[in-house]
Amino acid sequence: METQRNPVPESNMVKTEEVIDASAEEVAKSQELMQAVAEGKVDKVEQLLKDGANHSARAAHGRTMLHFATMIGSLPIVKLLLSYGHPWNLVDDDYKSVGDYAKSFNQPEIYDFLLEEGVRVELLMGLMQRKLKLELLEAAEDDDDDEEQEEEEENNETAETQGEEEGQTKKVNKDTTDDSAPANGASASKETGSESEPAVKKQKVEQMPEVPNAEYLAQPLQYTEDGDRLLDAEKNGVMMGWELPLMVRHAEVISPEEGLRVLNVGFGLGLVDKELQKRSPSQHTIIEAHPDVYAHMVKEGWDQKPGVKILFGRWQDVVDQLEVYDGIFFDTFGEYYEDLRAFHEIVPNHLEEGGIYSYFNGLGATNQFFHAVYNRISELELSEMGFTVEYEEMDIGLKEEEWNGVKRAYWTLDKYYLPVCRLDGF
Ligand SMILES: C[S@@+](CC[C@H](N)C(=O)[O-])C[C@H]1O[C@@H](n2cnc3c(N)ncnc32)[C@H](O)[C@@H]1O
DSSP, X not given: OOOSSSOOOHHHHSOOOOOOOOOHHHHHHHHHHHHHHHTTOHHXXXXXXXXXXXXXXXXXXXXXXXXXXXXXXXXXXXXXXHHTTOOSOOBOTTOOBHHHXXXXXXXXXXXXXXXXXXXXXXXXXXXXXXXXXXXXXXXXXXXXXXXXXXXXXXXXXXXXHHHXXXXXXXXXXXGHHHHHHHHHHHHHHHHHHTTSHHHHHHHHHHHSOSSTTHHHHHSOOEEOTTSOEEEOTTOOEEEEGGGHHHHHHHHHHHOOSTTOEEEEEOOTTSHHHHHHHTTOOSEEEEEEOOHHXXXXXXXXXXXXXXXEEEEESOHHHHGGGOOOEEEEEEOOSSOOHHHHHHHHHHHHHHEEEEEEEEEOOOTTTTSHHHHHHHHHXXXXXXXXXXXXXXXXXEEOOOOGGGGTTOSSOSOOOSEEEEEEEEEOOO
């Protein structure tokens, strides 16, 4: 199960071990390429790539050819490797990306190029993912329509047959079982039809995780006794007390004065909501999807607080109950960038002009470079949706012992980039 707070697509961000299933000759060619890359021989690299040399081999410490090209500071080789399909986002054995190498080897030009490449690729992949999802859903809908039509036809047929049968029953009721055969035949052909293309697509849609954090939402959670942590059943941190300064600032940003209308998505430890309450909001709506968190909220009397309205459910399922707010904050668990992006799309419908939207910015937060790529992507996409985006830099200074007793750290960076998104007038 995904444990990052705001995971980016895993296929893009995890370390991939390349298994080269190749002949001795191919391996030798690949090694020659690695050597040429490390020596910065641009022409030779180009020739070998043209000849089909495999660029996915790794050297000691899991370094890829792109890591080497970055280390020696050869932008032409970096470009060549990327143009021949070398992924931009592989990491070495220490989870260091090529962007991290560009930073440590002081290669600002390569860093900027890799950043733009990462943004370009991820934007394109997001677009393709959404397009595919749409196509699959449309195909599934068409398939449903076909099935409905078939069922209707079948019902009509059955009704006719039944009419005949009823007549026949009075005559020869022993024959009824035989008469039902065509109906079963028809349904069997429908099953055969399930192997047709739309139905296969439908099956794929059904396999798509409609609720990305369904597993999380179904498991019991635990608040630690000191109220400083919310953990899932596997001891993954859902929300940690060390985030208090961040939540205080998020609350200040979305609710700069008293008496405003605010919306918070995801209660967790209630840190941001406690801060929002200090600002005496005239309206304070909280969306929370997990039953244990909801029960905790009720136990703590949140449903009785002035101005507070709790919407129990996934934000995706309660959108129609939302109103217009002066400030909105979003911080869920186990959802992906695409889910966050889907929320961004609805924010303009529920935010007063000039209002502030902010979200917990944990995108790719286990690697500085991936984090930078996703900050840029969010900024670009939010700008297109009508927001002016600024990131406020905050020092985190997180001690390792903060993660004691927690399965995996979802944050390893020193800085936090708090998004301040103002909705511009149209
Ligand atoms: C990280 S915590 C929020 C922490 C909160 N900002 C605070 O200050 O304590 C995430 C919360 O979002 C809830 N959640 C997860 N998915 C959700 C969804 N789709 N809609 C609403 N709430 C969701 C989780 O149950 C959890 O309570």
